[in-house]
Amino acid sequence: MRLESTLNEPTRPDQQPRTPSPRPGGRSARVRADVVAATLAEVAEKGYDGLTAEAVAARSGVHKATLYRRWGGIDGLVADALTASADQPWPLPDTGDLQEDLRRITQEVFSVFTDPEQSPTPTALISAAQRSDAGAAALRDFFTARHHQAAEVAERAVTRGELPAGTDGAEVIRAATAPLYYRLFVTGEALDARTAERAADAAALAARAGLFASIPTDPEPDTAPNTPDQ
Amino acid sequence: MRLESTLNEPTRPDQQPRTPSPRPGGRSARVRADVVAATLAEVAEKGYDGLTAEAVAARSGVHKATLYRRWGGIDGLVADALTASADQPWPLPDTGDLQEDLRRITQEVFSVFTDPEQSPTPTALISAAQRSDAGAAALRDFFTARHHQAAEVAERAVTRGELPAGTDGAEVIRAATAPLYYRLFVTGEALDARTAERAADAAALAARAGLFASIPTDPEPDTAPNTPDQ
DNA sequence: ATCGTAATGCGACTGAAGTCGCATTACGAG
DNA sequence: CTCGTAATGCGACTTCAGTCGCATTACGAT
Known part of the structure; x- marks a missing residue:
């Protein structure tokens, strides 16, 4: 990024x-x-x-x-x-697999914000942007653009039949990256590669279950079908 | 909250x-x-x-x-x-169902930060805390305490057999609430009740799949093997 | 009750952010 | 090339956040 x-x-x-x-x-x-x-x-x-x-x-x-x-x-x-x-413009992964694409995206976010060489500018910029209305608006636009771009990853998965039709691609991206930004900019907790991977996996799982479809395929994705109890 | x-x-x-x-x-x-x-x-x-x-x-x-x-x-x-x-102290839901508990938690967060009566103080406080090292440390402690408290919801689910043993309860909470805070404090996007519900559902789903277990029950919940390249 | 000490009250001082009016420079049109 | 205009340069001025030294007050112990 x-x-x-x-x-x-x-x-x-x-x-x-x-x-x-x-x-x-x-x-x-x-x-x-x-x-x-x-x-x-x-x-x-x-x-x-x-x-x-x-x-x-x-x-x-x-x-x-x-x-x-x-x-x-x-x-x-x-x-x-x-x-x-x-x-x-922003290079998007295209591995043919949603989970892997998401992993690469969260991995990229992780890398940028962890590398002491790259992180200072975006980190400070995002923090600074939250301090004013103008900055907040610019930040909102920035993320809207990013979400929109990255949503393609999910849209390709829909085309492939990997995700249900009507899936909100931007929402998938948000789900995948939110845990990272949450730690970075809200709680201030440390970030590790495993967290990045888990976030991507969780998002892929939820997307496959149809949670991000406009008309959810299965509103109650637990209970009967998959109850991996222990 | x-x-x-x-x-x-x-x-x-x-x-x-x-x-x-x-x-x-x-x-x-x-x-x-x-x-x-x-x-x-x-x-x-x-x-x-x-x-x-x-x-x-x-x-x-x-x-x-x-x-x-x-x-x-x-x-x-x-x-x-x-x-x-x-x-x-903070009242925790205990409905006997993880998904429902998580939904109530995210719903609570949603309510607090949406209600114009309640939101100003916590919103401004969290934003302000990010501006200094002392504030950031206090904020980290605050969320650590919250995560720890709320993790009980997941721990009860483990006891019930609803979640695999070794599940990181705090991580479940983070997964459930991150999308909300992400919008509120990073992207500045609007928040709605459905987002809160979806976030809770996605977290519950991932937790049941064992994604938040120290030794994941199923590291690759989709596809057969994982061939990161294409 | 008295006393030593720490915390607070007080006002002046410093320094930097942000503003204003005016002079100067550079662009673009003809 | 020349001219009109908009943008920039310039420095003084205002305002306020934050600091400092000293006087005063209140707590707690004897």
Whole structure:
């Protein structure tokens, strides 16, 4: 999961014309790229409470007042950085088996947020995003995009006949990854590879049982059929 | 899930002698109670970024400098408020059926965080806790305590023969509640009753399949062998 | 009742976040 | 090339979070 911005290099002019400014190809774009890059670098280094408008201004070479004018504050900087990351394409596994695909996805999440090299930026970014409405909205969009992309894994499983028709693919993804994010961003508990695997397996199991189908195949998936009692 | 402090009423002297101060029964205790109560009230009213040391000082009648001396800042206030909530006993369902117990638990979480009357305090408290090391530690302790308490639901199921021996009860609870917290505190998506129910059902299903047993009953609950490659 | 000590009250001080008005620069159109 | 305009640079100013030294109060022990 890449949260780095597309705009790291000032030489890419109009990748993200979200604010259709009258000067999309010139200095404004350069400024935006520099600022987003500086924001990501700062947030990775100092964490989200160490994130300062002055530091971003100093690092990017853009005046502090400009930051406040264009982004309205730290919140906007974070939101913009997140938005820039949202439409990043994302390599999806396609092993032909839902459980294995989900395992790879949760494994990927695990890797990113466990690797001290990669984790700081996305971790700080997600934490920072929760602090403002703008950030929260950007974060919601970000995850919506991710869920939508990753849902393909489940949709392929439906096509294969592995999952019941009408299965909500995004919901399968949420089920698989939620336990990881829950530990990372709510309880603060440690994360291990086995947890990642179990989460994927549990999601695959529930999906196969039809729990994520719009009209559940079997509303009460326990009781009679499979009661693996001991 | 009650996150309110035990120390709302200044007339309870030594309920929480965490800091074994030389004067546990006197003014210090009163001050702490007032401050914790004021913190909860403030955080509920103004959210976690509206939480100000000065406001807490004003509301509690305690000087600002005292707050910084005893609690070290907003972080400490939040952490203390959380700590005070951690050992609150918590009514557990006991319906004789794991799935139903889990449903009631997730339903309870859903209710608390959906009800505009109850949600502000715990929501803001959890968000605020993630902003500092002290808060994060207190939050971890809080959830550890909650998981441990709620694990009884799974342990009873083991006793009943409903779940395989060696099942990690806390893990079952985490699996059941994670999707809710994931939406509430990570993605910011809306939460509905059906999601709560599905999460409980999925957790029950996975638990019955032995996914949360220390030595999984059936490590690969689907397909025959596991050939990770295609 | 008295005294020593710790905790609190108090107000001034520091530093940084965020704002404002104005000067300057750079883009884009003609 | 020239000009109009929008964006940025600039520095001072306001505001508030957080700190410090000292005076005062209240607790607990003798």
